[in-house]
Amino acid sequence: MSAMRILVIEDETAIADFVQRGLQAEGYAVAVASDGIEGERRALHEDVDLVILDVMLPGRDGLEVLASIRRVKPELPVVMLSARATVDDRVAGLDGGATDYVTKPFSFDELAARVRAHLRRPRQRDATTLSAAGIELDLLSRKVRRDGVELRLSAREFDLLAYFLRHPDQALSRQQILSAVWGYDFDPGTNVVEVYIRYLRRKLELPGKPAPIDTLRSVGYRLTTRS
Ligand code: CA
Numbered sequence: 374m375s376a377m378r379i380l381v382i383e384d385e386t387a388i389a390d391f392v393q394r395g396l397q398a399e400g401y402a403v404a405v406a407s408d409g410i411e412g413e414r415r416a417l418h419e420d421v422d423l424v425i426l427d428v429m430l431p432g433r434d435g436l437e438v439l440a441s442i443r444r445v446k447p448e449l450p451v452v453m454l455s456a457r458a459t460v461d462d463r464v465a466g467l468d469g470g471a472t473d474y475v476t477k478p479f480s481f482d483e484l485a486a487r488v489r490a491h492l493r494r495p496r497q498r499d500a501t502t503l504s505a506a507g508i509e510l511d512l513l514s515r516k517v518r519r520d521g522v523e524l525r526l527s528a529r530e531f532d533l534l535a536y537f538l539r540h541p542d543q544a545l546s547r548q549q550i551l552s553a554v555w556g557y558d559f560d561p562g563t564n565v566v567e568v569y570i571r572y573l574r575r576k577l578e579l580p581g582k583p584a585p586i587d588t589l590r591s592v593g594y595r596l597t598t599r600s
Contacts, residue, residue, distance in 0.1 A: 376402040382412030383427040395481045409433030416442050428455035443470040445512045450491035503538035506585040506598045530573050537596035546593040
């Protein structure tokens, strides 16, 4: 069995070395990226099982890197490291989709215990393409095809379609869609979801093939995969 792969994104060399050496001694394959841009690229494009991500980074900060990882690999465990121990930072990291949070200074044993816990959890392979109902969506290139025909979607339409493809044949309420795609935890009282569903349907339609998104009266919407 090959070693679990961990990517450490940390600009402080002393901490990066300390974490890398400790995790290698535990049998993991460890790579280090020393700025946010390199770290983001490697987290998205390389096959990694877990990311340890510092918050304060040159190039692109940890929360921005976290947001990119979550768009492409929603299941990848990410443990944030931060010297900023305030409750607000902790909440921002967890709201941004961090799996866990370790505050500097930390003991190696504390970090190693969390890494073990998150690697033990079964998760789906981090597919970078989603497909259902004849639709293929590539999360890295952001290209979308239906029955081989390339479709041009706006960024929001793309995110909306990705959300449906992650939950095929499930009834999704307007509120669920709003908070997953727009990030609102409250209803802003607009019909933004309806408007974007209409845009998306128009783009998904092909001659003789209606868009596979159904309206469920007073419930929400569903991507239907059976033909
Ligand atoms: Ca740092």
